[in-house]
Each structure stands twice: as C-alpha cells, then as structure tokens.
Amino acid sequence: MWGATILMARSGPFMQKLSLPQRQTLGFVYKLVTGSIPFDVLRLHEKYGDVVRISPDQLAFAHPQAWKDIMGHQTTEMPKYKNYYSPIAGAPQHIVNADREEHAALRRALSHGFSERSIRDQQTIIKPYIDFLIERLHEKCDNGVSTQDMVMWYNYTMFDVIGDLSFGESFGCLESGEYHPWVRSFFNLAQTGTYLYGASWWPTLQKMIIKSIPKSSIQEQIQMYLMTVKKTKKRMDMVETRADFAQALLDRRDKIGLNMQKLEANANTLVVAGSETTATAMSGMTFYLLKNPDAHQKLKDEIRGAFKSDEEIDFHAASNLPYLQACINETLRAYPPTPSGLPRTVPAGGATICGQFVPENTVVAIYQWAMHNRRENFKLPNEFHPERFLDDERFKYDNKDAFQAFHVGPRACIGKNLAYLEMRAIMARIIYNFDMELSPDCQDWMSRQRVFDVWEKDELKVHLKPVSR
Ligand code: HEM
Known part of the structure; x- marks a missing residue:
C-alpha cells in the first residue's frame, strides 16, 4: 500500500539476532540520533512518493493535504505521540505536550x-532590545569592519526578548555579550531529547541512557530548573501589570488550575519555543542573503529606500516591505526552524490521510524540511528565490499549501504573528545599518548542519561594515 521503505540498519552478527521490525526500528533510530533524519526522509519521498514507511509503525507524508488531515481541526484531534513529546514519564505537562x-x-x-493589542503593547518591551542589538554591533565595528558570529547575536537578542516576555526579565545576554547559564544549558541539553526519544522504543535502553547522563549534565539541568523556579517567583511578585505572556497565564491561573509547577513548565516552554526558532530563521536568512547577492541587493534597495532613519523602522513600518516578507518566507520554506517530523498518533478507529485509510495507533508525521524541499511541491527547491512568494511566473506551479512553517490546526504556533513582526523589524534594522559579507570559512555553513529536533549550527561569521550616511 505505502511506498516501500525503510531506513534499515546494516547487517552484522548483532543484527542477525534481531527480528526484522527491530532492525527496521534500529535503522530509523540510527538516522535520528546521527542527525540526518529529515534528509533521509526526503530521499525516500523522492524515490517512493507522498507516503513512506520510515519504521514498522511510522509513516511520513509529504503531500500538502497531509497538513489538514494530520494537524487540522478535526472532530477527533490526532494526539501528539507520547514517546516523542513526553519521553520522561512524570515530568510536568505544558502547552506543547x-x-x-x-x-x-x-x-x-x-x-x-x-x-x-498585547503584541502592540509588547513592542515597547521588545524595541529596546533591538536598539541594543544594533548599538552593540556598532560598538564592535568601532574601527570599521568587524567579524561577528550572527548566530550568537540573534540568539542573544531573542533569548533576552522572550525571557522578558515570559519571566519579566531578560537573560542579559546582549548586555554581558555571553550566553546566560540558563540559555547555555538549553543548548547543551538539546541533543539529549533526541537520544531519549530514540531510546524510547527500548525502555531498558532508555533507563541506561538516563543512568549514563554525566553528573555534570544532571547538575546543569537541576540548576536550570532552579533558575526557572526563581525567575517565575520573581515575576509573580511583580505588582505592575505587563503586556507579556506571563500576565496572560497569571490572570487566569485559578480559572484553569495552573499550579506552580505548571506555571514554571509553561514559562520554560515559551522561552524555548519563541527564541531559538526565530533566531534560527534570522541566521538562515542572513546566510541565504549573503550567498545570493541579487536578492541581497534587492532587499537593501527596498529597506534603504523606504526609511530615512533607523528610528522610522518599527513593527508597523517593517510590515510594508513585500520583498522583506518574501525573503523571510523563502527562508522558512528552505530552512524551517522545526525541520523534523512532529509526530501524531492515529486515534481509535483509524483515519483517512491523503485519501488513504491509516489504522489506529500508527505514528504519522510530516518532516517539514522534506515537505518544503520536495521537487513535487516547489520548483528549484534547493535554491533561494524570494520571488516565488511574489507571484513570479517562474514559480506558478509551486504548491504554496505545502509551506507551513508554523503548522496548521489547534496546535499550530501561537507565536506566528509575533515571530513575523520581530523578524521583519530586526532584519530591516540589520540591513539598514550594515553592509555584510560572509566569511570565507562559512561558505558551507548550512550544508554542514545536522538536525536534533533543531538545527545544530556552527558560528556564522559575517564581516559587518556600518553603512555610511
Ligand atoms: C520563526 C519562528 C517560529 C517557528 C518556525 C515556530 C514554529 C512552531 C511550530 C511548527 C509549532 C507546532 C509544534 C508542534 O506541533 O508540536 C509551534 C508551536 C508553538 N510555538 Fe512557535 N514558532 C516560532 C516562533 C514562536 C514564538 C515567537 C513564540 C512565542 C513565544 C512561539 C510559541 C509557540 C508555542 C507556545 C507553541 C505551542 C502551541 C500550542 O501547542 O498550542 N513560537 N511553533
């Protein structure tokens, strides 16, 4: 019924002791923990079609209809797959799981x-961080050109902004010029989540992995948790009313029965969901622009032609720049910040996906990177063409419904509008203020990356030169 599979593990004496389904599962897990799964899934789709079986109980889809059928608003929402979303039993639940x-x-x-209205008010909280980012980069360029790691600067900015909106105080990364221990812990622990998920097919192995986590990582996790507790308490003690996410939860805390643990878990989740994602998109966009001089020039012309001063660039003004919007969308298509499959379980009674019946308990996923980079969905998928989002004739057969960087349905990204406003304002300010050139050792920055739920990124070194006016 489905396109043949499968990410099979290589054979050897150990493998021969395993059953076929075990070997197939092992093949999938191997690809997962070595960070190549979205690329492998795309290869399978290119070879076998819209639907591929990637392990005995898992299907991956790359037809646009799958967005609605798997993620859409249906009578019986497809539950999130527990092994992926809650690999450690007993941990407090939050909005994502x-x-x-x-x-x-x-x-x-x-x-x-x-x-x-909240987002309008949040601009007063966010703008000083964008000002500070630009100021810090100008400081670095004191003697003319300066080479900066833009991955780091976008992370500093986004963790400071979202930290403020979730905990009522920033992480102080822009100020200190280094990652706050909370943020550092987040990056250090990112890969552990993928390993725990990979091991979830073998509970004994998962226990062994948990036991083998070095003491220092456990200490780090405990420290991170304690910092979250402290920050959440501090935010709760604030008397002023703020237009932030924390206020939305605190105001309705009793109504929805949010105990302290859940409040902390949700604040944590908001920081993770809103910072790394947006920062990744901006790093990706910077890279693409510097690799595509025509697009870069068009964007410079648009932004520098639209404003007479830096002060004019705000959320509203940056929303009236069509080429900027197209560059952001093209980045999110080609390099989505959530590139992997976010799996769901087919509910009791089964479901119809892309016109075919899928039995209950099957794990189904859309590997976003594969969906967005598939030739059937987008012409020249490996190239950066913002024009495809501006109704350019060359791309008239692109299937835009395939592009869903924020997902669809009841579990889609709640921060989509905010993310676009932030990305437009920050990228417009960067392009307005600086001429940029990619450092020679970062020419293959993107192709070196692996995926552990999020992209594993090296430094993105960029030569910055303030625009003289
Ligand atoms: C470019 C930036 C962003 C991208 C690509 C993105 C993408 C996504 C995706 C794909 C999901 C669905 C996750 C799933 O099904 O498990 C999601 C959920 C979510 N995102 Fe974003 N996101 C971005 C920015 C933000 C921002 C700025 C916030 C604000 C804090 C945010 C908060 C959330 C939350 C709270 C959820 C869970 C929603 C729910 O389950 O109801 N995201 N995001």
Missing part, C-alpha cells in the same frame, strides 16, 4: 498574551 482538554484551556488563556 498537554492532552487535548488541558491544552485547549491553556491555549485560551495564553491567547490573551498574543492578541493584536
């Missing part, structure tokens, strides 16, 4: 923090 009922209540409460 909560079951349907709890999720709906949390989402309703949190939506107040993402309303048009």
Whole structure:
C-alpha cells in the first residue's frame, strides 16, 4: 500500500539476532540520533512518493493535504505521540505536550498574551532590545569592519526578548555579550531529547541512557530548573501589570488550575519555543542573503529606500516591505526552524490521510524540511528565490499549501504573528545599518548542519561594515 521503505540498519552478527521490525526500528533510530533524519526522509519521498514507511509503525507524508488531515481541526484531534513529546514519564505537562482538554484551556488563556493589542503593547518591551542589538554591533565595528558570529547575536537578542516576555526579565545576554547559564544549558541539553526519544522504543535502553547522563549534565539541568523556579517567583511578585505572556497565564491561573509547577513548565516552554526558532530563521536568512547577492541587493534597495532613519523602522513600518516578507518566507520554506517530523498518533478507529485509510495507533508525521524541499511541491527547491512568494511566473506551479512553517490546526504556533513582526523589524534594522559579507570559512555553513529536533549550527561569521550616511 505505502511506498516501500525503510531506513534499515546494516547487517552484522548483532543484527542477525534481531527480528526484522527491530532492525527496521534500529535503522530509523540510527538516522535520528546521527542527525540526518529529515534528509533521509526526503530521499525516500523522492524515490517512493507522498507516503513512506520510515519504521514498522511510522509513516511520513509529504503531500500538502497531509497538513489538514494530520494537524487540522478535526472532530477527533490526532494526539501528539507520547514517546516523542513526553519521553520522561512524570515530568510536568505544558502547552506543547498537554492532552487535548488541558491544552485547549491553556491555549485560551495564553491567547490573551498574543492578541493584536498585547503584541502592540509588547513592542515597547521588545524595541529596546533591538536598539541594543544594533548599538552593540556598532560598538564592535568601532574601527570599521568587524567579524561577528550572527548566530550568537540573534540568539542573544531573542533569548533576552522572550525571557522578558515570559519571566519579566531578560537573560542579559546582549548586555554581558555571553550566553546566560540558563540559555547555555538549553543548548547543551538539546541533543539529549533526541537520544531519549530514540531510546524510547527500548525502555531498558532508555533507563541506561538516563543512568549514563554525566553528573555534570544532571547538575546543569537541576540548576536550570532552579533558575526557572526563581525567575517565575520573581515575576509573580511583580505588582505592575505587563503586556507579556506571563500576565496572560497569571490572570487566569485559578480559572484553569495552573499550579506552580505548571506555571514554571509553561514559562520554560515559551522561552524555548519563541527564541531559538526565530533566531534560527534570522541566521538562515542572513546566510541565504549573503550567498545570493541579487536578492541581497534587492532587499537593501527596498529597506534603504523606504526609511530615512533607523528610528522610522518599527513593527508597523517593517510590515510594508513585500520583498522583506518574501525573503523571510523563502527562508522558512528552505530552512524551517522545526525541520523534523512532529509526530501524531492515529486515534481509535483509524483515519483517512491523503485519501488513504491509516489504522489506529500508527505514528504519522510530516518532516517539514522534506515537505518544503520536495521537487513535487516547489520548483528549484534547493535554491533561494524570494520571488516565488511574489507571484513570479517562474514559480506558478509551486504548491504554496505545502509551506507551513508554523503548522496548521489547534496546535499550530501561537507565536506566528509575533515571530513575523520581530523578524521583519530586526532584519530591516540589520540591513539598514550594515553592509555584510560572509566569511570565507562559512561558505558551507548550512550544508554542514545536522538536525536534533533543531538545527545544530556552527558560528556564522559575517564581516559587518556600518553603512555610511
Ligand atoms: C520563526 C519562528 C517560529 C517557528 C518556525 C515556530 C514554529 C512552531 C511550530 C511548527 C509549532 C507546532 C509544534 C508542534 O506541533 O508540536 C509551534 C508551536 C508553538 N510555538 Fe512557535 N514558532 C516560532 C516562533 C514562536 C514564538 C515567537 C513564540 C512565542 C513565544 C512561539 C510559541 C509557540 C508555542 C507556545 C507553541 C505551542 C502551541 C500550542 O501547542 O498550542 N513560537 N511553533
């Protein structure tokens, strides 16, 4: 029925002791923990079609209809796959991994923090961080050109912004010029999540992995948790009313039965969901622009022609730049910040996906990078062409419905509008202020990356030169 598979593990004496399904699962897990799974899944789609079986109980889809069928608003929402979303039993639930009922209540409460009005008010919190980013980069360019790691600067900015909106205080990364221990822990622990998921097919192995986690990592995790507790308490003690995400939760805390642990878990999740994602998109966009001089020039012309001073660039003004918007979308298509499959489980009774019946308990996923980079969905998928989002004739057969960097349905990204506003304002300010050139040793920055849920990124070294006016 489905395109043949499978990510099979190589044979050898050990493998021969395993059953075929075990070897197939091992093949999938191997690709997962070595960081190549989205690329392997694309290869399978290119060879076998819209649907491929990637392990005995898992299907991957790359037809645009799958977005609606798997993630859409249906009577029976497809639950998130527990092994992936809650690999450690007993950890507190939060908006991303909560079951349907709890999720709906949390989402309703949190939506107040993402309303048009809240976001307008949040600009007063966010703008000083963007000003500070630009100021810091100018400082670095004191003697003319300066080479800076832009991955780091975008991370500093986004963790400071989202830290402020979630905990009521920034992480101080822009100020100190280094990662706050909380942020450093997040990056250090990112890969562990992928390993725990990979081991979830073998509970004994998972226990062994948990036991083998070095003491220093456990200490780090404990420290991170204690910092979250402290920050959440501090935010709760604030008397002023703020237009932030924390306020949305605190105001409705009793109504939705949010205990302290869940409050902390949600604040944590918001920081993780809102910072690294947006920073990754901006790093990706910077790289693409510097590799594509025509697109870079067009964007410079648009931004530098639209404003007479830096002060004019705000959320609203940066939203009226079509080429900027197209560059952001093309980046999110070609290099989505959540490139992997975010798996769901087919509910009791089975479901129809892309016109075919799928039995209950099958794990189904859309590997976003594969969906966005598939030739059937986008012409010249490996090239950067913002024009495809500006109705250019060359791309008239692109299937735009395939592009869903923020997903669709009840579990889609709640921060989508905020993310676009931030990316537009920050990228417009960067392009307005600096001429940029990619350092020679970063020419293959993107092709070196692996995926452990998020992209594993090296430094993105860029020569910055302030624009003289
Ligand atoms: C370019 C930036 C971003 C991208 C590509 C992105 C992408 C996504 C995706 C794909 C999901 C679905 C996750 C799943 O199904 O498990 C998601 C969920 C979510 N995102 Fe974003 N996101 C971005 C920025 C933000 C920002 C700025 C925030 C604000 C804090 C945010 C907060 C969230 C939250 C809270 C959820 C869970 C929503 C729910 O389950 O109801 N995201 N995001």
